[in-house]
Amino acid sequence: MATILGFHARSEIEEGLDNTLVDVSHRLLDLAIHDLQDGEDGEDEEDLDTWRQRPLKPMVQRGDRSYRDDYLIYQIHHRDGGVVLRSEDAPEHPLIDDQSPGFVSADRWRVYTYRHPEYPFYIQVADSLEHRRIATFESVIFLVGPLLAFLPLAGTLIYFSVRSALKPVGRLVKEIEHRDGGSLSDIDLSRMPTELAQIGSATNSLLGRLRDALDAERTSSAQIAHELRTPLASAIIELATAEKLAKGSGLVTMIENARKSLMSLSRRSERLLELSRVEQNTITQRREFNLVGLCQLSLEEYCDDETMTDAFSLVVPENADQIVGLGDSDSVAIMIRNLLDNAYCHGRSDKRIEIRFMRPATVYVIDFGPGIPAERVDELTRPSRRGSAEGSGFGLGLTIVKRLASRMKAVVRIKATEPESNSGCTVSIEFESPV
């Protein structure tokens, strides 16, 4: 753009200077002819034809150097002769031989030739090309230069202004990005410009409705759990009491079987509740969690008594602080609990189970029982498929684990067992990690 501006400015300057040459030539020639007609020292008019024989004399008074006259020079020629008048700085010889009216650029000069319409004289007014170049250069510099200096400055100012103006937008975007199932608080609109406040307000309204819906769903889930579990607990306790009171009678076995069935029903209902929660997708938090710590807490929660505690060996790695996953910690705990339960139910009779970890966020639950044949691995993640007729577990556990894993972008791997090897089963979950 600066180049285009420069070329345009140069063209305009050239045109202006050419116009000046034209004006000057017309006025000078008329003046000169008038002077010539008056003659020297006020003498009578002379025949202009004789002037071609007269010696040359300049039109400008000698000694007047109040302005530079070397930018513009002129020669007045007789049509049939040579130079009859010239400016002080003009050469004695003709500037150019060509008498044709119009502009010619020659040597160091831009020459304009003008023929008088009545008299046999023509004038050649010349403008120094060097002068033109300097004038054009200086004009372009003073025109384009400030522009060139100003444009980057303007660009910088615009950039920072726009950036500053868009900061509230960035803040709003960040605030919205940080909202998830565990954080649905309203966005702070106090420092937001009016234009964005409407968007923020609409977002807050949506967050409020989402909060209410999630709260209602969670309350409903908790309520359903409470309504289901409390009567189950009552029934189990009543049967435990009856079992104690019926000791020594033939009813003990029946009561014990009834109690065990109820315990089994209770475990199944827990799994179904978990599956229902997974299907409803109420689990929406996405936070960092320490996988080792969460497994330790889940294990403590799972182990009812010292027999169970002794069955599990949780190997805390040296870099436990760095084993950090990303997701919903409640869901992770459900997955861990299901794996622990499966391992405890399907493992060896001496119930030896190991829990190990690997960076960035993988947990391995290893039992040393009969394991799972390769052809059965896929089947097990379908609901109500049981892994072993000997075990007391259900197929729901692994289904829940896999569905939660897919929600959390975690990967579940079940290592199949070699036939008759009794090498046990290893189930691993690799969680997404912020590391």
Add this chain to the structure above:
Amino acid sequence: MKAILIEDDPSLALALRRFFETHGLVLEVAASIKSASARLRAEEWDFVLLDRMLPDGDGLGLIPEIRSLRPSASILVMTARDQISDRIQGLDSGADDYLVKPFNPDELLARMRAIERRIHSQLVSSVLALDHLEIDLGKRSVWCHGKPVELTTKQWSVLRTLLSRPNRIVTRQLLSESIYHSGDESESNTIEVFIHALRKRLQTNRIETIRGIGYRMNTLQSGEDG
């Protein structure tokens, strides 16, 4: 053992009461936070069995009142809320244990006895011997390899809180509350600093870190139960 059950479901309350009676124990019942509060003020209790989903609020809200009225009472939360975050919330609130419904009532009794044994052993003999350590909770003194160890007030608070739930996880929140009064501000890594100091002064690795949750004091000698 004098125990009160705060539970609004009449059939569960009745079932538990009968179960306790078959074991020679008495169990009183309150069906709401309001009625429980009145009973707690009126009588001494050894055990409080607390449901969370009560008609007039979350049972966890009653725990500070229980601690203030009956500081020697043990609190066991029984609830249908089984999420790990609910459990952490329960532990943060200061409950001694957390049991999810439905549960085996024998397990409930076993946990109550374990808590009772723990407290009794602290009352009868306030000296705990662990490897090269002798910790006298009554006299607030610690001996390491036969030499006395000086602990600051806050270090003692942390140690005492850990020993109040031996072999069980104590959350960071609970430890923080044990050393700071409400309204005091604590830095996020303050508990780590105290734990580090305790490990160093006591020259012990029995204080286990449960990452992201809290800490656990392992007091089991080899071959003992938990």
